[in-house]
Amino acid sequence: MAAARKQQNRHSRVRSDHATELAEDYVEAIAEQIAEQGSCRAVDLAEQFQVSHVTVNRTIGRLQRDGFVTTEPYAPIELTSAGSRLARAARRRHEIVYQFLLAIGVAESIAETDSEGIEHHVSPETLAAMKDFLDR
Amino acid sequence: MAAARKQQNRHSRVRSDHATELAEDYVEAIAEQIAEQGSCRAVDLAEQFQVSHVTVNRTIGRLQRDGFVTTEPYAPIELTSAGSRLARAARRRHEIVYQFLLAIGVAESIAETDSEGIEHHVSPETLAAMKDFLDR
DNA sequence: ACGAGAATGTAGCCTATGCTACACTTGCAC
DNA sequence: GTGCAAGTGTAGCATAGGCTACATTCTCGT
Numbered sequence: 001m002a003a004a005r006k007q008q009n010r011h012s013r014v015r016s017d018h019a020t021e022l023a024e025d026y027v028e029a030i031a032e033q034i035a036e037q038g039s040c041r042a043v044d045l046a047e048q049f050q051v052s053h054v055t056v057n058r059t060i061g062r063l064q065r066d067g068f069v070t071t072e073p074y075a076p077i078e079l080t081s082a083g084s085r086l087a088r089a090a091r092r093r094h095e096i097v098y099q100f101l102l103a104i105g106v107a108e109s110i111a112e113t114d115s116e117g118i119e120h121h122v123s124p125e126t127l128a129a130m131k132d133f134l135d136r
Numbered sequence: 137m138a139a140a141r142k143q144q145n146r147h148s149r150v151r152s153d154h155a156t157e158l159a160e161d162y163v164e165a166i167a168e169q170i171a172e173q174g175s176c177r178a179v180d181l182a183e184q185f186q187v188s189h190v191t192v193n194r195t196i197g198r199l200q201r202d203g204f205v206t207t208e209p210y211a212p213i214e215l216t217s218a219g220s221r222l223a224r225a226a227r228r229r230h231e232i233v234y235q236f237l238l239a240i241g242v243a244e245s246i247a248e249t250d251s252e253g254i255e256h257h258v259s260p261e262t263l264a265a266m267k268d269f270l271d272r
Numbered sequence: 273a274c275g276a277g278a279a280t281g282t283a284g285c286c287t288a289t290g291c292t293a294c295a296c297t298t299g300c301a302c
Numbered sequence: 303g304t305g306c307a308a309g310t311g312t313a314g315c316a317t318a319g320g321c322t323a324c325a326t327t328c329t330c331g332t
Contacts, residue, residue: 015319015320041309041310042309042310043308043309043310053309053310053311054310054311054312057310057311057312073310073311074309074310074311
């Protein structure tokens with residue numbers, strides 16, 4: 001059952017992608033916030049993601065558990081080296097997908113939104129194909 | 137705060153996409169199963185999605201609650217007209233994304249996997265751009 | 273027509289991700 | 303140096319989507 005197996009892997013991967021995509025969005029946002037404002041507070045993330053500060057708080061807790069950020073009570077959020085690496089990778093992927101969408105004729109505002117959702121599901125191979133397309 | 141608002145909408149849309157993507161995957165699989173085998177049983181979906189039959193059961197319950205499928209205990213799963221419509225739309229979107237990935241040089245096996253994750257985050261505008269690209 | 277095995281249903285548990293309401297710190301204005 | 307507003311933390315709740323273990327129903331071969 002090659003077809004069935006493929007299906008299985010497909011959906012399993014989509015599920016595991018979901019587990020990492022919030023993490024990627026957060027570290028990306030944290031890196032950006034630090035670059036722009038010098039530090040990142042929970043309230044900034046809450047506004048950006050349009051969720052309550054409580055949700056941010058617990059998500060940050062998970063990110064800390066998973067080794068992507070460090071925080072102490074009432075202190076700003078910092079990225080670990082693993083977090084910075086993840087942020088850079090996500091940023092790069094995001095940028096390529098965004099530019100790629102523009103290149104095939106998608107309007108800026110649409111490309112911004114769609115690239116956000118798409119970036120987490122783009123494999124290295126597909127990202128390479130997008131990059132090749134942009135370089136052509 | 138135009139930039140902040142954009143960010144907000146971006147992430148809000150990604151979240152709401154997630155709420156519908158399992159539904160789309162399920163109705164798509166159900167439609168395919170019915171087309172191929174004549175009817176769709178929970179066990180088929182469990183195998184395809186690589187989850188337990190219990191998970192399928194409850195997901196089907198949600199789909200029924202939301203008006204996409206009908207079932208009775210121990211009976212096969214049927215699509216409502218809304219479910220069929222959703223399945224057709226998802227199938228079409230999936231196919232365009234898949235063909236598009238092939239067209240930009242992604243290998244078949246990778247395109248199969250990636251299109252599964254990407255299709256749910258492609259807006260009508262981006263889908264149109266992909267279709268244009270294919271038609272060119 | 274009945275018994276075994278497959279399919280389905282149910283109970284109860286887990287994590288992730290959302291929320292509101294309320295408590296506590298911090299930091300700044302005065 | 304105090305007090306209030308903003309920022310954080312905590313308690314407790316909800317839903318989605320996973321699971322295992324066990325109970326029930328169906329179906330098919332003999």
